[in-house]
Amino acid sequence: MQSLTERNQDSRQRKSPTPALKGFALRETMRRRFARQCFLLAVVLAITVYLTGCAQIRIPRIDPTGNSIFLPPQYSTEILTPGTVASNQAGPPPSVAFPRNVNPGPPAGNVVGPATSPTYPAQPAFAHPADPQSCDPNCQSGRQGFHLCNHRDGHVVPHPGPARTNGESGQIILTPSRIVAPVGSEVVVLAGICGGDGYYVVQQPVEWILSNDSVGQFIEVGASNGPHPGISRLMRPEVRKFDGSYALGRTQMKDILLTRGTPTPVDDIQLLKGQTYVSVSSESPGTSYVTCVAPDAVAWDKRRQSTVIHWVDGTWSIPVPSLATAGTVHPLTTRVTSSTDGGGLDGWKVNYTIIGGAPAEFAPMGSQSASTETDPNGEATVQLRQPAGQFEPGTTQIRVDVIRPAMFGERELQVESGVTSVTWSAPALTIRAIGPRTAGIDESFNYRIEVTNPGDQVARGVVVRTRDFGEQAEFISSTPKPVEYGNSYEWNLGDVAPGAPASVIDVQLKSNSRGNVNMCFEVASESDGLRTEACAQTEIAAPCIGLELEGPTEASVGDEVTFNITLVNQCDETLSNVELVVNYDQGLVATGLGNPIRFNVAQLRFGEPRVVPLTFRIIEAGQRCFDLAVTADGGHTARARRCVEASVSANNSVDLVLEGQQRTAVGQTALVRGIVTNNGGSPLNQLVVTARFPESLRPVGVTDDYPQGTLGRDLAFNVGRLEPGQQAIIEIQFVGEAADGNAFTEMTVTSATSDASDSERINIRVERAQGQIGIPQDGAQTQPPPAGNPPAGNPPPTQPRNPGGLNQGGQNPGGIGIPGDPVTRGDLRIQVRALDREVNVGDVARFQFVVINDRQVADQNVNITLLIPPGMEFFDFDPGQGGLRIEGRKADLTEFYLGERLEMRPGEQLPFTISLRASQAGSGTFEVQATSARTAGTAFGRDTVSIIGQ
Numbered sequence: 001m002q003s004l005t006e007r008n009q010d011s012r013q014r015k016s017p018t019p020a021l022k023g024f025a026l027r028e029t030m031r032r033r034f035a036r037q038c039f040l041l042a043v044v045l046a047i048t049v050y051l052t053g054c055a056q057i058r059i060p061r062i063d064p065t066g067n068s069i070f071l072p073p074q075y076s077t078e079i080l081t082p083g084t085v086a087s088n089q090a091g092p093p094p095s096v097a098f099p100r101n102v103n104p105g106p107p108a109g110n111v112v113g114p115a116t117s118p119t120y121p122a123q124p125a126f127a128h129p130a131d132p133q134s135c136d137p138n139c140q141s142g143r144q145g146f147h148l149c150n151h152r153d154g155h156v157v158p159h160p161g162p163a164r165t166n167g168e169s170g171q172i173i174l175t176p177s178r179i180v181a182p183v184g185s186e187v188v189v190l191a192g193i194c195g196g197d198g199y200y201v202v203q204q205p206v207e208w209i210l211s212n213d214s215v216g217q218f219i220e221v222g223a224s225n226g227p228h229p230g231i232s233r234l235m236r237p238e239v240r241k242f243d244g245s246y247a248l249g250r251t252q253m254k255d256i257l258l259t260r261g262t263p264t265p266v267d268d269i270q271l272l273k274g275q276t277y278v279s280v281s282s283e284s285p286g287t288s289y290v291t292c293v294a295p296d297a298v299a300w301d302k303r304r305q306s307t308v309i310h311w312v313d314g315t316w317s318i319p320v321p322s323l324a325t326a327g328t329v330h331p332l333t334t335r336v337t338s339s340t341d342g343g344g345l346d347g348w349k350v351n352y353t354i355i356g357g358a359p360a361e362f363a364p365m366g367s368q369s370a371s372t373e374t375d376p377n378g379e380a381t382v383q384l385r386q387p388a389g390q391f392e393p394g395t396t397q398i399r400v401d402v403i404r405p406a407m408f409g410e411r412e413l414q415v416e417s418g419v420t421s422v423t424w425s426a427p428a429l430t431i432r433a434i435g436p437r438t439a440g441i442d443e444s445f446n447y448r449i450e451v452t453n454p455g456d457q458v459a460r461g462v463v464v465r466t467r468d469f470g471e472q473a474e475f476i477s478s479t480p481k482p483v484e485y486g487n488s489y490e491w492n493l494g495d496v497a498p499g500a501p502a503s504v505i506d507v508q509l510k511s512n513s514r515g516n517v518n519m520c521f522e523v524a525s526e527s528d529g530l531r532t533e534a535c536a537q538t539e540i541a542a543p544c545i546g547l548e549l550e551g552p553t554e555a556s557v558g559d560e561v562t563f564n565i566t567l568v569n570q571c572d573e574t575l576s577n578v579e580l581v582v583n584y585d586q587g588l589v590a591t592g593l594g595n596p597i598r599f600n601v602a603q604l605r606f607g608e609p610r611v612v613p614l615t616f617r618i619i620e621a622g623q624r625c626f627d628l629a630v631t632a633d634g635g636h637t638a639r640a641r642r643c644v645e646a647s648v649s650a651n652n653s654v655d656l657v658l659e660g661q662q663r664t665a666v667g668q669t670a671l672v673r674g675i676v677t678n679n680g681g682s683p684l685n686q687l688v689v690t691a692r693f694p695e696s697l698r699p700v701g702v703t704d705d706y707p708q709g710t711l712g713r714d715l716a717f718n719v720g721r722l723e724p725g726q727q728a729i730i731e732i733q734f735v736g737e738a739a740d741g742n743a744f745t746e747m748t749v750t751s752a753t754s755d756a757s758d759s760e761r762i763n764i765r766v767e768r769a770q771g772q773i774g775i776p777q778d779g780a781q782t783q784p785p786p787a788g789n790p791p792a793g794n795p796p797p798t799q800p801r802n803p804g805g806l807n808q809g810g811q812n813p814g815g816i817g818i819p820g821d822p823v824t825r826g827d828l829r830i831q832v833r834a835l836d837r838e839v840n841v842g843d844v845a846r847f848q849f850v851v852i853n854d855r856q857v858a859d860q861n862v863n864i865t866l867l868i869p870p871g872m873e874f875f876d877f878d879p880g881q882g883g884l885r886i887e888g889r890k891a892d893l894t895e896f897y898l899g900e901r902l903e904m905r906p907g908e909q910l911p912f913t914i915s916l917r918a919s920q921a922g923s924g925t926f927e928v929q930a931t932s933a934r935t936a937g938t939a940f941g942r943d944t945v946s947i948i949g950q
Contacts, residue, residue, distance in 0.1 A: 170195050170204075171302030172294050180310045180415045182339040183282055186219055187309050188258065191292045192275035193251060200274020202253045204296055208278045210245035211289040215311060216282025217244030222252070222271070249276040282311040287410070310413055314348065315339050318400040318418045324384075325457075326391035326426030327529075329363055333381040334400060336374050344378025349403040349412070352382050358394025358424055360386050384422055391529060393455045395423045427498065428455035429462065431523040433536040441542045442512050444476055449505040449534075451523050453496040460527040462493040464505060472517045476508040511540045544571035545578075545630050545638040554645050557621050557679035558653045558758075561644055565612040567630060569604040575632040578604050580612060583627045583921060583949065587620035587646065589657055594870070595922040596949070604632070618646045619655055619677055621725075653680040654687070654722075656749045656758040666736045666769045669700065669929060669938045672762060674730040674747045678722040686752035687719035689730050696740035696766050700937030701733035719749070733937055736766040828862070829854050830928050830941030838946045839918050844875050845945045849928045850911045851882070853904040860933040862901035864910075867927040868894050871920035871947060882910035904932070921949030 170193040181187050193201045210218060221241045241247040251274050258269040258277070271277060280288055288309040297303035316336045324330035334350045337343060353369040354360055362370040363383040370382045384398070402416035432450040439445035453459045466489045475489060482489035493503045511517050517540055522533040551563030569575050578601040584590065590597055599612050618624055625643035660672035674691070678684050689706075692714045693699070699715060702708055706728070707718040719728045730747065743766045748759040828851070835846040853859045864884065868874055874893060879885050888897035901910070916926060927942040 170201055170294060170297045171299060172206075172292055172297070172305040174292055174305040174307050176307055177305075178308045178310075180312060180413065182315055183285055183311045183313050184339055186279050186281045188269055188277050188279050189290055189292075189307055190269070190271065190275055190277050191249075191251075191305070192272065193294050193297060193303075200251065200272060202251050202274050204251045204274075204294060206249045206251065206276055207293040207295060208247040208249060209291040209293065210280070211291070212245075214245075214288040214290075215284055215286030216280055216288045216309070218247050219279040219281050221247040221249045222277040247278055249278065251276050280309060282309075285311050285313045285407070287311070310415075312404050312413065312415055313339050314345050314404065314415070316348075316402045316416055318402065318416065319398075319420045321421045321423070323423050323425060326386055326393065326424045329383045329385045330422055331381050332384055332398065332400075332420070332422070333379050334374075334402060336378045336380070336402065344374065344376055346374055346376045346378070347405050348374045348378075348380070349405065350374065350380035351401040351403070353399045353401075355397050355399050355419070357396040357421065358386070358392065359390045360384055360396040360422070360424075386424060386426075389529065391424075391426050392428050393424055393426045395421050397421050425456050427453055427457040427459035427496075427525065427528050427530065429459055429496070429523050429525060429530045429532055430454055431464070431521060431532060431534040432502075433519060433521050433534040435519060435536045435538050437537075438539045438541055439511070441514065441540060442510060444508050444510045445538060447507045447509065447519060447521075447536065449507065449521050450502040451493060451496065451505075452502045453498045453500065456498050458498065459496045459525045459530060462496045462503075462523060462525050464491040464493060465489070465522045465524070467520045467522075472513075472515075473509045473511050473519065476510060478505060478507040480505065511538075514540050514542055516540070542570050543638055544569065544575065544634075544636040545632060546570045547628065547630055547638040547640050549628070549640055549642050551642065552644060554647070555618050556653070557618050557646050557677075558655045559646075560615055560617050562613055562615045563642065565614055565628065567601060567604060567610045567612070567638075569606050569608055571636070572606055574606065575604045575634070575636060576602070578602065578610075578630065578632045581629045581631075581949075582614060583629075584616065585625055587618060587622060587624040588616040588626060589619055590614070590616055596920075616644075617655070617657075618644065619657060619675075619679075621646050653678070654684055654749055654751065654756040654758050655679050656689075656747060656760045658745070658747060658760040658762040660745070660762055660764070662763055663765045663767065664734075664736045665767045666739055668736055668769075669940075670697075670734050670736070670764050671927070671940060672732050672734065672745045672764070674749075674760070676719060676722065676728040676730070676749050678724050678726050680756065681724055683724065684722045684751050684754060684756055685720070687722055687728070687749060688752070689717045689719055689728075689747055689749045691715040691717075691730070691732055692746045692748075693734065694740060694743050696736065696738045696743045697734040697745070697764065698737050699732050700735045701939075703729070703731040706730070733940065734764070735937075738766065739768045740766040827854050828852070828859060828930055828932050828935045828939040830930055830939050832926065832928055832941040832943045834926070834943040834945045836945060838948065840948050841918050841921055844915050844917050845872070845924070845947075846913060846915050847926045847943060848911070848913050849941060850909050851904075851928070851930055852909045853906060853932075855934065856906050857934075858906060859904045859935070860902060862904050862930060862932045864898040864901075865929045866896040866898070866914060867929065868896070868916065869924040869926055871918065871922050872916040872924045872926070873919050874914075875917045876915040878913040878915075880911045880913060882912050884910065884912070918945075918947040921947050923947065 173192050173194050175190045179187060191206055193204050193206070195201045208218060208221060210216070218241055221239060239248060239250050252271060253273065255273050256271045258271055259265075260268065269277075278290070278292075280290060282288060288311065289306060290309065291304060291306045294303040314336050315338070316334065318334050319332045322330070332352060336345045336348045336350075338345055349371065350373070351369065351371045352362065354362075361367060361384075363385050366387070372380045372382055374380045384396070386392070398420050400416070400418050400420055401414055404413045404415050406412050430452050433447060434450070435447040436445050449464060451462065451464060478489070478491075480491060482491050491505050496503060509517075509519070517538045518535060519538065520533055520535040522531065524531040546566075546568035548566040548568070549563055550566070552561050555561050565580065567578065567580070580599040580601065582590075582597040582599075584595060584597075597614070601610055601612075604610060616624075616626070622645075623643050624646050625641060628640045628642075630638040655677045657675045657677075658672065659675070661670040664670035672691075674689060676687065676689060690711060695713075702715065703717075706720070709716050709718075715732065717730050719730075722728060732745070734745070736743075743764045744761055745764060746759065746761040748757070750757045830849060830851055832847060832849040835848055836844075839845045851862065851864060853862075866886075874896065877886055877896075884898040884901060886896050887899040889895065898912075904910070914926070916924070918924065923944050923946055925942050925944040927940055929938050929940045931938050
């Protein structure tokens with residue numbers, strides 16, 4: 001075992017390996033002593049300047065003749081401080097030599113900075129220089145001359161600078177540790193001494209040593225730029241290069257930027273405070289081993305670091321990113337040339353590997369990697385292609401490794417590892433199938449097919465096909481129309497341009513069986529070898545309520561058509577409160593039924609069918625439709641719509657429809673309206689309408705549009721001639737004479753010149769009056785009027801005169817009403833106008849009505865009654881200028897009575913507005929009736945609104 005003295009001697013021998021180094025150590029000791037003396041002198045000089053303030057300092061000048069040491073005092077040297085210059089304005093201050101950027105000028109070869117990665121193999125030497133390393137593991141290096149350090153409070157702030165000025169416990173950090181460079185270039189190696197506090201240490205000496213077996217030599221060693229060049233020279237030994245293999249440097253006192261002499265800043269190297277550098281170059285291939293030693297560092301195992309520089313006689317370039325057409329073979333070429341004469345280098349290996357992106361392979365083997373060598377021209381080429389059936393746009397990434405062959409006793413050396421790419425240009429096809437998730441049995445459902453080209457070339461001859469539908473689905477129609485091949489269908493879309501709007505196909509299908517229907521559609525381009533498909537699934541479910549309709553689809557105006565509505569319970573449980581609602585348009589009439597028509601089926605057991613007949617009479621030509629809606633407890637519904645195409649018959653045909661109130665009371669009035677329509681194709685002549693009624697009803701007013709008369713107790717109206725499609729309206733006002741549950745009105749229309757005829761009957765129930773004679777208010781009875789006076793609002797009507805029948809000339813010698821002299825001619829008229837012709841259920845419909853005394857004399861005792869139709873409810877009333885308000889109403893709120901107007905002047909008008917809320921779909925006819933002392937019977941007016949169900 002060696003003694004401690006022997007180990008120390010060995011250590012000293014290792015530190016001073018040569019006599020030259022021993023001499024340098026002696027000289028270095030002397031230099032340090034001289035530096036300390038200079039430092040003391042500088043301190044004394046600084047104190048003197050401080051004490052003298054702005055005074056001038058004079059130093060004797062040396063006698064250049066040699067006769068004496070100093071010249072006389074008048075020739076002394078004057079030192080000007082910045083304060084002296086500023087106060088005396090004696091001229092500009094002496095120039096200050098700021099630290100210059102280290103720029104060795106354009107070298108013979110390339111200037112090479114540190115490698116991007118310190119691991120081996122590294123990036124090529126002429127790549128972008130790496131950022132200098134930080135000696136603090138919590139800091140990140142920056143290219144602007146400072147570190148970004150994470151302090152304890154979590155903030156990121158600039159590094160405050162070195163906190164220590166000695167190299168104790170420090171270690172060398174060398175950048176790069178290994179690098180590959182072309183011969184003739186210049187590699188810059190950075191070194192710094194990292195202190196124990198995480199900062200680089202400034203003003204520390206470092207030694208650079210190039211081993212004896214290395215190629216190349218040192219070109220330049222970095223200088224230490226202090227705060228002032230003069231003071232820096234006094235305080236440190238000179239930084240110098242002794243020969244091509246040994247140099248002395250010192251770490252910097254501030255950040256500097258090493259430029260390459262090029263106009264671009266991307267190849268500049270940032271030298272941080274506390275770092276130094278040396279540049280190395282070689283004109284021949286081989287390896288340089290550079291060692292950096294920090295002699296003042298205490299930690300012997302950390303004060304020495306080495307870097308290896310591999311010099312190769314070659315310059316290489318990997319393929320740049322390129323474009324290629326899908327379906328073709330694309331070449332990739334790497335070029336390697338000599339650094340000295342520029343000729344191609346033969347035998348260098350290049351490896352290509354696909355690392356991601358669009359599918360691709362190397363031809364001809366179809367592999368994912370390929371290896372080749374450069375030819376005498378220095379080119380290494382491989383062929384890249386996309387696999388068959390996978391021609392699609394996209395970008396493929398390829399890694400390229402350049403390997404120098406073994407030479408000069410050295411093994412193979414990887415000098416480059418880069419990435420390039422090939423972007424494939426190709427057409428592409430995508431298809432989407434959009435359909436409903438659920439559908440009912442035998443219900444049609446639609447699929448939407450969308451085809452697009454997301455590529456960058458035109459897709460040629462694009463065709464969309466379906467698979468065999470089989471029994472799952474039934475094709476109904478599509479837009480555009482397909483070509484049918486058995487159970488398959490095909491649509492030819494032609495060429496599809498890239499980026500064009502989607503080509504759309506709408507397909508209508510249906511299924512008659514429960515279960516899931518899988519629909520698949522394929523799009524293909526045989527010319528471009530493209531093929532893809534899209535599928536969707538629809539669940540076919542049977543609704544609980546099955547609804548079927550049987551009936552004609554064509555008929556003539558005037559015909560009666562019957563439809564059989566079949567309801568079937570398709571659920572496993574009994575359906576309760578099954579209700580069928582039918583809404584029909586104005587060209588249809590359901591005799592004895594309102595609009596809408598309601599059928600209550602109550603309960604429907606599983607599998608039980610229920611047939612409901614429905615009969616309409618067609619009164620107008622065109623398409624006449626009705627809608628059916630079926631509901632049941634549990635939220636079960638079913639809907640259907642059926643239409644009949646109605647045409648006008650060429651034969652003689654007449655149609656009679658009766659409308660009117662079907663309930664009245666003794667002393668109250670009821671209006672009956674007959675509508676006569678010529679539904680034939682030729683005119684009808686000598687039409688006569690007769691009206692028959694029982695004794696419980698007494699006519700008190702009739703329309704005066706046609707000549708009239710009586711036939712016994714029947715009324716007769718001479719309508720005359722009706723053109724095809726023309727209508728005649730007959731209105732009769734009755735008053736209830738006696739209670740009669742079987743009262744009716746029957747009208748018949750006949751033609752004396754043809755066999756065209758029709759008859760219609762409407763029931764009018766005459767009920768007993770509530771309580772005594774009078775106007776009930778809120779259901780209360782009023783006292784009868786005094787004897788001999790007629791009841792208010794219901795003056796005794798005048799019996800119609802018997803005109804003795806219809807005469808040949810169509811003149812009415814008499815008429816129903818009050819015969820009057822010329823002074824009392826005119827009438828009490830009512831005009832009603834609906835302000836809202838169409839409303840929804842729940843909305844309010846407004847009616848405006850005016851009561852007019854159309855006489856030349858005043859009228860007295862005017863009583864006005866408002867009749868609220870079924871399906872509507874009273875909402876609001878505006879008396880307007882009439883001034884009359886509602887003073888009574890019927891218990892069921894179907895009639896409202898205004899206060900009596902004692903007198904109306906000749907020509908006076910009373911305007912009113914009423915608002916009714918719609919409660920039921922269909923049509924609502926609001927009517928206003930009025931009586932007065934000079935009016936025989938009752939004046940009335942009405943208008944109708946349409947109520948739409950929700």
